[in-house]
Amino acid sequence: MSTVKATSPLSPASRPHRRVKPVTIASFIALVITTFLMLLPLFFMVSTSLKSKREMLKFPPTFLPESWAWSNYTEIFDTLQFGTLYKNSLIIAVLSVFGTLLSSAFVAYGFARYRGRGNSFWFILLLSTMMLPYPAIMIPQFVLFSKMQWIDTFLPLIVPAFFGSAYNIFLLRQFFSTLPEELFDAGRIDGCGELRMWRTIALPLSAPALATVAIFAFIYSWNDLLTPVLYLSSSEKFTLPVGMASLTSSRFRIPPWHLLMVASVLAMVPIVTLFAIAQKQFVEGIVLTGIK
Amino acid sequence: MNKSMKSKRPAVALITALTVMAALSGCSGGKSAGNVAAGNSGAGGNGGSGEQVTISHYTIDSEDRAFIEKLIPDFEKQHPGIKVKVEKAPYEQFDSKLQTLIAGGNSPDVTSHYGYGGFAEYYNKGMLLDLTDLIKEDGFKAEDYHIPGNLMNIYTVNGHTYGIPVNMYVTLMLYNKDMFDAAGVAYPPSDYEDKSWTFDQMVEDAKKLTNVSDDIAKTQYGVDFTWAERDMRPLYFGAEPYSADTWTNGGVPSETYFDSPEVIAAYQKLFDLVFKDKVSPTSEWSKSVAGQNGDPFVAGKIGMSIGGSWNLAGANDFPFKIGVAAVPWGGNEQVRSTLFVDPLLILKDSKHPKEAFEWIKYLLTTEIQEKSIELSGGNPPVNTEAAEAYYKHFDGIDPADVKKVYEGAVKYGYESYNHLITNYSQINDMFINELQPVETGHKTLEEVMPVIQKKVTEIIAR
Numbered sequence: 001m002s003t004v005k006a007t008s009p010l011s012p013a014s015r016p017h018r019r020v021k022p023v024t025i026a027s028f029i030a031l032v033i034t035t036f037l038m039l040l041p042l043f044f045m046v047s048t049s050l051k052s053k054r055e056m057l058k059f060p061p062t063f064l065p066e067s068w069a070w071s072n073y074t075e076i077f078d079t080l081q082f083g084t085l086y087k088n089s090l091i092i093a094v095l096s097v098f099g100t101l102l103s104s105a106f107v108a109y110g111f112a113r114y115r116g117r118g119n120s121f122w123f124i125l126l127l128s129t130m131m132l133p134y135p136a137i138m139i140p141q142f143v144l145f146s147k148m149q150w151i152d153t154f155l156p157l158i159v160p161a162f163f164g165s166a167y168n169i170f171l172l173r174q175f176f177s178t179l180p181e182e183l184f185d186a187g188r189i190d191g192c193g194e195l196r197m198w199r200t201i202a203l204p205l206s207a208p209a210l211a212t213v214a215i216f217a218f219i220y221s222w223n224d225l226l227t228p229v230l231y232l233s234s235s236e237k238f239t240l241p242v243g244m245a246s247l248t249s250s251r252f253r254i255p256p257w258h259l260l261m262v263a264s265v266l267a268m269v270p271i272v273t274l275f276a277i278a279q280k281q282f283v284e285g286i287v288l289t290g291i292k
Numbered sequence: 293m294n295k296s297m298k299s300k301r302p303a304v305a306l307i308t309a310l311t312v313m314a315a316l317s318g319c320s321g322g323k324s325a326g327n328v329a330a331g332n333s334g335a336g337g338n339g340g341s342g343e344q345v346t347i348s349h350y351t352i353d354s355e356d357r358a359f360i361e362k363l364i365p366d367f368e369k370q371h372p373g374i375k376v377k378v379e380k381a382p383y384e385q386f387d388s389k390l391q392t393l394i395a396g397g398n399s400p401d402v403t404s405h406y407g408y409g410g411f412a413e414y415y416n417k418g419m420l421l422d423l424t425d426l427i428k429e430d431g432f433k434a435e436d437y438h439i440p441g442n443l444m445n446i447y448t449v450n451g452h453t454y455g456i457p458v459n460m461y462v463t464l465m466l467y468n469k470d471m472f473d474a475a476g477v478a479y480p481p482s483d484y485e486d487k488s489w490t491f492d493q494m495v496e497d498a499k500k501l502t503n504v505s506d507d508i509a510k511t512q513y514g515v516d517f518t519w520a521e522r523d524m525r526p527l528y529f530g531a532e533p534y535s536a537d538t539w540t541n542g543g544v545p546s547e548t549y550f551d552s553p554e555v556i557a558a559y560q561k562l563f564d565l566v567f568k569d570k571v572s573p574t575s576e577w578s579k580s581v582a583g584q585n586g587d588p589f590v591a592g593k594i595g596m597s598i599g600g601s602w603n604l605a606g607a608n609d610f611p612f613k614i615g616v617a618a619v620p621w622g623g624n625e626q627v628r629s630t631l632f633v634d635p636l637l638i639l640k641d642s643k644h645p646k647e648a649f650e651w652i653k654y655l656l657t658t659e660i661q662e663k664s665i666e667l668s669g670g671n672p673p674v675n676t677e678a679a680e681a682y683y684k685h686f687d688g689i690d691p692a693d694v695k696k697v698y699e700g701a702v703k704y705g706y707e708s709y710n711h712l713i714t715n716y717s718q719i720n721d722m723f724i725n726e727l728q729p730v731e732t733g734h735k736t737l738e739e740v741m742p743v744i745q746k747k748v749t750e751i752i753a754r
Contacts, residue, residue, distance in 0.1 A: 053609055054609065054611050057590055057591060057609070057610075057611060058591070058611070059509065059581050059582075059588075059591040059592070059593065060508075060509050135388075138388075138392060139391075139392055139395045139396065142392050142395070142396040143395070143396045143397070146396045146397060146398055151398060225382075225385070226385065226388075229381050229382065229385045229389055230385075230388075230389055230392055233348075233377070233378075233379040233380065235353075235358075235361075235380065238353075242353070242382065245353070245382035245383075245384065245385070246353035246354055246358075246380070246382050247354075248382075248383075249352050249353055249354035249357075249382045249383040249384075250352070250354035250355065250356050250357070250383070251383065251602070252356055252461075252600070252602030252603075252605055252606075252671075253354070253355075253356060253602075253605055253606055253669070254587075254590060254606045254609065
């Protein structure tokens with residue numbers, strides 16, 4: 001917060017009125033340097049993605065590629081079935097986001113709006129599931145899905161999202177409970193049913209929180225490696241992280257880091273896009289849910 | 293009441309959504325041919341010749357392992373009753389997926405110890421099928437597939453065979469020809485019988501190649517002797533850290549001698565390369581120079597590098613000329629090279645061991661072993677007839693040198709401990725952690741080895 005304040009005097013509107021303090025300049029420079037440092041790995045990712053295999057092995061490493069190997073960006077589609085992996089990851093991520101939003105918002109609404117017996121008991125029980133590490137439920141869950149004949153399908157990666165997740169339910173519950181009761185009273189007077197109030201009052205007012213949940217769910221599903229590894233066995237169903245892990249899987253070869261960087265650059269695109277679209281809502285969501 | 297009535301509707305909506313989902317994702321995957329759930333369609337049918345049987349081969353998802361997928365169509369043509377399905381996982385997740393598959397009743401039929409765990413670990417966990425009867429029934433003979441008899445012994449415990457070798461990696465020396473030329477040093481010999489090629493001679497050569505400068509970009513070292521697994525290294529100087537009964541006892545040594553003076557002296561000789569003779573880089577230097585490639589030799593900063601023959605596979609991409617040489621003689625008449633012989637294993641829960649064995653035999657034939665060298669990008673075959681093709685596989689390296697190095701390694705080679713000792717992944721992790729301060733020069737071997745001795749004993753007792 002303090003940094004935001006410190007830079008504001010530099011805005012054109014305030015410049016004539018106030019003298020710029022040395023502290024402000026110093027913090028501005030510090031910010032520029034930090035930004036540069038933060039962007040450096042990203043820069044190297046893009047730079048390496050454009051190097052040839054030979055150049056990638058060089059020491060000291062070159063800053064910019066000596067010869068720009070744009071062909072890396074087409075090569076990745078041949079070596080990895082990159083298009084298929086990308087499509088699979090997108091299908092799974094989009095459906096997971098949809099499922100998470102639907103189920104978590106629904107359950108959270110219940111927890112936020114209804115007072116019943118054992119209400120807090122169930123809520124605490126729900127929250128306590130957050131403490132279970134995935135490896136603890138990995139094998140039982142695998143046995144369950146294997147009995148249901150779901151192995152080597154996307155179902156084990158998508159369906160659980162439709163059953164809510166403690167963290168997202170908690171996040172949304174906190175948000176829903178801040179909505180003024182009067183809105184719902186008004187709805188009730190107009191003859192609105194509970195489901196309709198959920199859909200037409202609660203959900204639209206919670207756009208920031210929903211955007212936050214959507215981004216979290218998307219990133220989680222997009223980056224998930226272990227679950228796809230466990231449940232998928234045919235290469236044409238693999239997801240992006242599995243394919244990328246396979247590039248570094250050989251203990252006997254020098255990993256093709258240049259291709260891995262190409263894959264990383266391309267894998268970043270949906271997340272950057274999603275963030276750009278949802279940025280306003282997202283930042284607002286963090287601020288609001290953080291304060292309340 | 294009213295509320296409970298209402299709450300049923302979203303439940304219906306949810307179920308509908310789920311059904312749609314199920315249909316959707318079913319579609320996206322439905323095109324593949326080998327879509328049989330986990331490969332156990334013919335329930336119980338073990339040998340019925342008319343019945344279609346699916347076996348699964350579990351391997352690592354990398355080009356040098358997953359190439360077997362390309363061998364399947366021909367196999368299926370020759371064996372109409374058997375379908376093969378390949379299941380894959382990245383290296384890091386190999387072990388956890390295997391354990392989950394077995395626990396979940398979806399055990400693959402064929403695999404190898406490609407993850408962190410080794411043969412002895414699988415054996416002691418009771419995961420492996422005893423192949424002795426299958427071999428007898430089938431009339432399988434190692435000679436028919438040109439597999440040297442001593443390699444078959446590696447995976448035979450108390451007269452029972454549990455694995456059949458498929459690939460054989462050896463330890464060899466790679467050297468940077470450009471660097472030797474620049475320093476005017478003669479190339480090291482590839483012949484294991486050349487008795488002048490000793491550890492001390494190697495140190496002499498390495499001194500001429502070493503050039504330590506303030507500029508990290510100009511610094512180069514003579515030799516990198518990070519040879520085999522850490523607990524394996526004393527053997528090279530004739531010091532044995534595990535008691536002899538380990539190999540008759542299913543990988544469980546009754547005693548270990550990591551704090552014995554011989555073992556400590558052996559380690560000392562290797563660390564002297566770094567700290568006394570200063571012809572080898574410290575681990576920190578290696579890391580900073582090699583980055584994520586993990587090997588400063590590849591960056592052209594090391595003259596000689598002792599390592600696995602898998603390093604050869606990348607040789608065609610190195611930005612300098614390389615040669616292969618014998619591992620110098622270190623004082624042990626028998627052991628100069630570490631062998632890493634990968635077996636094919638049939639798991640105990642396999643429902644179709646006979647068909648799995650057919651597949652294994654297919655992978656061992658000369659024709660397929662030759663084909664595999666090309667498809668994998670240079671995996672060394674166990675089949676000595678196919679090995680001739682392997683020796684010729686590397687650009688710019690004399691096939692005669694590769695052959696000599698391989699034959700010498702088999703003669704003076706010893707199967708790596710990581711396949712032969714129980715709980716090995718834990719032993720290995722412990723070794724890496726405990727030796728770290730010695731590698732960075734912060735502790736002495738005398739301080740560290742008794743701790744290692746104690747921890748090894750604990751891990752083996754688990």
